[in-house]
Amino acid sequence: MDFALSDEQTAIFDMAFAFGQERIAPHARTWEAEGTIPKDLWPRLAELGFGGLYVSEEAGGAGLSRLDATLVFEALSMACPSVAAFLSIHNMCARMIDSFGSDEMKARVLPSALSMNTVFSYCLTEPGSGSDAAALKTRASRSNAGYVLNGTKAFISGGGYSDAYVTMVRTGEDGPRGITALLVEDGAPGLSFGGLEDKMGWRSQPTRAVQFDDCQVPSEALLGEEGQGFRYAMAGLDGGRLNIAACSLGAAQAGLNATLAYMSERTAFGKPIDQFQALQFRLADMEIELQAARTFLRQAAWKLDTGAPDATKFCAMAKKFVTETGSRTVDQCLQLHGGYGYLADYGIEKLVRDLRVHQILEGTNEIMRLILARQMLTNA
Numbered sequence: 001m002d003f004a005l006s007d008e009q010t011a012i013f014d015m016a017f018a019f020g021q022e023r024i025a026p027h028a029r030t031w032e033a034e035g036t037i038p039k040d041l042w043p044r045l046a047e048l049g050f051g052g053l054y055v056s057e058e059a060g061g062a063g064l065s066r067l068d069a070t071l072v073f074e075a076l077s078m079a080c081p082s083v084a085a086f087l088s089i090h091n092m093c094a095r096m097i098d099s100f101g102s103d104e105m106k107a108r109v110l111p112s113a114l115s116m117n118t119v120f121s122y123c124l125t126e127p128g129s130g131s132d133a134a135a136l137k138t139r140a141s142r143s144n145a146g147y148v149l150n151g152t153k154a155f156i157s158g159g160g161y162s163d164a165y166v167t168m169v170r171t172g173e174d175g176p177r178g179i180t181a182l183l184v185e186d187g188a189p190g191l192s193f194g195g196l197e198d199k200m201g202w203r204s205q206p207t208r209a210v211q212f213d214d215c216q217v218p219s220e221a222l223l224g225e226e227g228q229g230f231r232y233a234m235a236g237l238d239g240g241r242l243n244i245a246a247c248s249l250g251a252a253q254a255g256l257n258a259t260l261a262y263m264s265e266r267t268a269f270g271k272p273i274d275q276f277q278a279l280q281f282r283l284a285d286m287e288i289e290l291q292a293a294r295t296f297l298r299q300a301a302w303k304l305d306t307g308a309p310d311a312t313k314f315c316a317m318a319k320k321f322v323t324e325t326g327s328r329t330v331d332q333c334l335q336l337h338g339g340y341g342y343l344a345d346y347g348i349e350k351l352v353r354d355l356r357v358h359q360i361l362e363g364t365n366e367i368m369r370l371i372l373a374r375q376m377l378t379n380a
Contacts, residue, residue: 003295005071012064013071015048020079028080031204032350035196036161037083042116045087051116053091054239055098059106060114066239067301070246077250081354082202084250088243089157092236093120093166096181100224100232108220109164109183121158123167123184123210124233126151131367133168134176134230138212140169146219147171147182149190149212159208160193162186167210168229181229182221190215201353238304238312240362241319245297248326248358249290255333255351256286262337262346279336286329293325313375320368323358330355 005013023044031037045051053069055061064072069091076084094113097106112118129135138151149169156165165184172178184191194209224232260283263274273279300318303311330351334341341348359365 003298009068009071012068013075016050016072016075017078019045019048020076020084024076024083025079028083028204029344029347029350031080032082033203035203036206037086037204039119041083042087042090042119046114046116050087051090052094052098052110052114055091055094055110055114059098059110061094061098061110065301065305066242067298067305069239070242070297070301073243073246074250074253077247078254080204081247081251081351081358082204084247085202085244085358086157086205088240088247089122090116090120091243092240093122093164095239096166096223096232096236097183099235100181100228102222102224104220105183105223118163119158119161121156121162121165121210122236123153123156123165125153125155127154127209131364133233134179135174136168136170136179138167138169140171140180140182142171143216146217146221149182149184149215149217151212153210153212155197155207156210157202157205157207159206159210160196161206165210166223167212168233171226176230177227179230179233180226181223181232182217183223184212184215184217184221188215188217199357201350201355201357203353237362238315241315241368242297242301242304244358244362245293245300245319245322245326248323248355249293249297251351251355252290252293252326252329252333255330255348256283256290258347259283259333259336262340266338273336282332282336286332289325290329293322297322310375313372316363316368316371319362320365320372323355323365327352327355327359 049062050072052061053064053072057063073084073088097109113120124133126136126138138149140147140149163186167182167184168179169182170178171180190213192211197207199207264272266273297318300314303314334348334352337346337348340346
């Protein structure tokens with residue numbers, strides 16, 4: 001097995017890293033304080049092809065593999081995991097449109113998605129259906145002009161900020177077979193938003209509930225076929241889990257890099273603290289865990305790219321392992337900074353806050369264990 005990145009993959013990582021360090025990292029704390037990401041950032045990212053990372057080249061996208069995409073998110077999250085994760089959401093929506101949308105929808109929607117003049121959000125979770133996503137209750141009824149939506153989506157990154165929402169609604173029976181995907185554009189009659197959520201982390205991402213009160217959308221809003229929405233939603237989750245794991249990995253690596261620099265300068269008892277063997281052991285343990293996480297993540301991405309039958313299992317395992325490794329790492333980085341790690345100026349406490357949610361979204365890590373256990377028992 002060849003574990004080395006190709007020259008092209010190294011160039012992809014380096015390009016994303018350079019953009020993040022120049023255009024995102026210097027502003028990350030300001031954007032967090034303001035609770036928003038400037039809209040003009042997205043077209044700049046799109047100029048690099050990051051608006052449609054795994055949208056097909058035939059449709060104008062970058063056509064990258066899932067492994068290539070994890071490199072982008074790992075590199076960008078070294079500047080700010082909150083910004084990188086929001087880009088992942090947009091890309092998941094763009095891929096769904098490319099994969100399942102009609103020719104008319106793709107011609108109408110994809111160009112502005114790829115340029116990121118239209119920013120997308122993903123609406124699946126509801127107040128009463130998180131892990132049990134197939135129990136969603138937001139309903140869409142047929143009308144003469146299209147569909148009328150009623151219901152509420154919760155914890156929506158980009159709620160009230162994005163330009164369009166890929167939304168899972170119920171058009172039929174209970175369970176997954178009654179779910180349909182619709183594209184709801186900002187400004188649709190009956191579309192409104194809750195108050196800005198006051199979150200622990202990811203504070204630069206505006207997060208609100210999305211409310212549909214007799215919300216009217218045209219027939220052209222249908223994404224794919226009626227009754228297939230849950231399948232479409234789940235098809236994007238394997239890749240989404242890899243992306244969020246990559247965001248944990250990159251942020252944790254940035255935290256470790258900052259900690260190494262800090263420890264070389266911070267003195268105690270007459271010498272730099274990186275000369276104390278007990279602390280060196282902790283640094284070594286973090287490096288081992290991050291390297292293991294990186295290898296595991298890239299193996300899972302390779303399986304997804306090659307269509308391996310156990311790809312979903314490996315994506316679930318990688319998501320669980322890498323996100324928990326990332327959180328442990330940045331927590332240790334804060335500890336090694338001592339009291340300074342608790343101050344916002346050093347950037348470590350932000351990483352601790354931002355990475356905590358990665359164990360919850362894209363399927364909680366408990367659900368990742370459930371996916372794994374079911375496959376193990378099925379194959380026993």
